[in-house]
Amino acid sequence: MKLSSVLLLIIFSSILFVRAVSDISAAAAVDGPYTIEASAYRVNTANVKLYASARCEEVRTKNGKFTFILQRDEDLDKQIENWQQFEIYNQENSHGTKFIDGSFYVKYKKNFPSTEYGYKVKSIVSGEATDGTRYGTSVDDKVGEIPILEPIPNFTATLAHATGSDYFATAGDTHEAVLTTNRSYYDVMWYVKAPGDTSEKGTNVETDSGNTLLTEVTLSYTFPDGVAGEYIITAVVREAADASTQELNYNVSVTLPPGLYRTTPYSFSLYGLGETLDFLVIADSPYNEVNWYLKKKDTTGLGTWLYANSGSDAETEGTFSYTFSSENGIEPYTDYILTARVERNSDNTNYNLTYEVNIGP
Amino acid sequence: MPLTESLGSMESRSQSVEDTSVPTEETTTKTDTFDKNANIDLAADVPTSPFGFGPYPEVPADYPFRETVQLWDNATPEHELLVRVRIKLWKQGTQTKGAMFDNNGLIYPSIPGVLYVRWCTIEEGDPDLVGRRYAGSVMGDGDTAEKWESSFLIDGWYEPIDVNSDIAASGIKVYEYPDGGINPYNFLELPR
Numbered sequence: 225m226k227l228s229s230v231l232l233l234i235i236f237s238s239i240l241f242v243r244a245v246s247d248i249s250a251a252a253a254v255d256g257p258y259t260i261e262a263s264a265y266r267v268n269t270a271n272v273k274l275y276a277s278a279r280c281e282e283v284r285t286k287n288g289k290f291t292f293i294l295q296r297d298e299d300l301d302k303q304i305e306n307w308q309q310f311e312i313y314n315q316e317n318s319h320g321t322k323f324i325d326g327s328f329y330v331k332y333k334k335n336f337p338s339t340e341y342g343y344k345v346k347s348i349v350s351g352e353a354t355d356g357t358r359y360g361t362s363v364d365d366k367v368g369e370i371p372i373l374e375p376i377p378n379f380t381a382t383l384a385h386a387t388g389s390d391y392f393a394t395a396g397d398t399h400e401a402v403l404t405t406n407r408s409y410y411d412v413m414w415y416v417k418a419p420g421d422t423s424e425k426g427t428n429v430e431t432d433s434g435n436t437l438l439t440e441v442t443l444s445y446t447f448p449d450g451v452a453g454e455y456i457i458t459a460v461v462r463e464a465a466d467a468s469t470q471e472l473n474y475n476v477s478v479t480l481p482p483g484l485y486r487t488t489p490y491s492f493s494l495y496g497l498g499e500t501l502d503f504l505v506i507a508d509s510p511y512n513e514v515n516w517y518l519k520k521k522d523t524t525g526l527g528t529w530l531y532a533n534s535g536s537d538a539e540t541e542g543t544f545s546y547t548f549s550s551e552n553g554i555e556p557y558t559d560y561i562l563t564a565r566v567e568r569n570s571d572n573t574n575y576n577l578t579y580e581v582n583i584g585p
Numbered sequence: 586m587p588l589t590e591s592l593g594s595m596e597s598r599s600q601s602v603e604d605t606s607v608p609t610e611e612t613t614t615k616t617d618t619f620d621k622n623a624n625i626d627l628a629a630d631v632p633t634s635p636f637g638f639g640p641y642p643e644v645p646a647d648y649p650f651r652e653t654v655q656l657w658d659n660a661t662p663e664h665e666l667l668v669r670v671r672i673k674l675w676k677q678g679t680q681t682k683g684a685m686f687d688n689n690g691l692i693y694p695s696i697p698g699v700l701y702v703r704w705c706t707i708e709e710g711d712p713d714l715v716g717r718r719y720a721g722s723v724m725g726d727g728d729t730a731e732k733w734e735s736s737f738l739i740d741g742w743y744e745p746i747d748v749n750s751d752i753a754a755s756g757i758k759v760y761e762y763p764d765g766g767i768n769p770y771n772f773l774e775l776p777r
Binding site: 271273279280281323324325326327328329330331332333334335337410 | 649661663664667668671681682683684685686695705707709710711713714719720721722723724725726727730731734742
């Protein structure tokens with residue numbers, strides 16, 4: 225080999241060497257960003273969820289890797305190599321070191337039974353080189369997150385009118401009651417107790433399943449026409465995990481539509497001769513007087529005057545009790561019309577409200 | 586079905602499998618430049634793996650970070666195998682975004698539209714959750730994974746039980762872990 229050829233070979237080799245060193249330096253510069261996430265939370269009194277994820281973009285290291293570790297608080301000081309002893313993942317093949325190249329996404333989830341409160345779960349997702357140097361640009365700490373499972377609070381529920389605290393309604397309106405819970409519920413039984421209902425909670429109008437995932441449910445209920453008074457809406461909710469129950473209720477004052485006088489009930493059918501019936505008039509504003517008249521159904525006019533309720537500035541209800549007896553001239557198997565003639569205080573206008581009474585034997 | 590079979594059947598991956606264990610064009614050219622009279626040990630200059638995987642394959646011209654990759658400066662055998670598998674897939678027409686060498690010895694390439702999912706069953710705790718399956722691990726392409734988790738899983742966790750769970754129409758291929766992994770030694774025809 226000529227001397228010039230040897231010199232050229234040396235120069236060429238030097239160029240290659242410099243190029244190689246330059247590229248090694250560049251290798252560190254092209255390490256892409258990566259993100260890590262970890263979280264743990266309690267779903268109910270029996271289960272805890274946690275997850276840890278790592279996502280890298282265009283990482284090109286000669287020795288990049290992710291390490292996933294999930295630990296209980298009492299184990300936080302232990303060395304990484306002891307992770308097998310930890311309770312949460314000791315039966316799982318879903319942790320440890322993953323060597324990566326380029327872009328990759330890894331996420332581990334765990335839903336495990338736990339009734340303990342107040343401990344910490346430490347999730348570590350680290351990206352680093354085998355020589356201990358870290359790569360990536362977004363994180364300079366090995367701990368992705370340290371979620372703390374606080375002592376779980378008692379199951380609580382609140383019940384409210386959907387539109388706020390205005391617990392008044394008009395007969396015929398649809399009312400919405402909203403139940404919210406701090407943890408998922410199993411089911412909710414809704415009851416409505418109408419005026420005059422003597423049962424404990426009233427009628428079970430709806431049952432909603434929470435499917436252990438929901439924390440809010442709404443009842444829509446339409447108050448019947450013509451019935452005024454205090455309604456009680458009750459929700460009996462069962463908690464998802466231990467089926468403990470809570471009962472909540474509130475009252476809704478239902479009034480009749482403005483401008484009208486209504487009575488309840490409207491008709492009385494097949495009552496026996498000699499029975500005493502009670503009648504009620506409810507007004508939406510005070511009245512001066514309520515006069516009660518009775519006639520046979522097939523006759524004209526108001527009939528015979530029987531009784532008067534004297535009103536006042538605040539009186540809105542008038543009651544009347546009458547015995548349909550032969551002593552009062554009532555005949556068996558005859559239909560009668562009882563009329564309440566109401567003189568409204570505000571405009572002195574009279575309103576006639578009628579009841580049909582069917583007398584039997 | 587092995588991932589490599591699945592990928593081979595796809596239209597965009599119709600190129601033939603290349604045996605990357607043979608000397609590449611680059612190494613051949615380099616050895617030809619030496620003067621036979623220079624008394625240089627040619628075998629010592631052929632770039633070969635320090636982990637016993639033989640000569641390095643040629644890095645495709647459009648391979649990401651080509652200049653860095655072809656330095657073959659990998660700290661562990663796992664990293665060199667990752668790169669070799671990705672290069673071979675690349676030459677077959679599968680342009681992976683990345684790859685992971687898992688604890689089970691298999692390599693899982695990151696390919697848009699492909700995920701590797703391990704299902705877990707809740708066995709204790711809330712009676713209403715017992716028996717439900719959830720995605721205990723999701724690996725693969727990040728965008729695909731996030732799309733799948735948000736659109737297919739219930740609450741981002743649970744397998745749907747009362748809806749059509751056939752997600753083939755979404756274009757996402759889900760391998761049930763450990764399926765879909767590539768045995769690098771078999772794929773690269775390397776001796777153990």
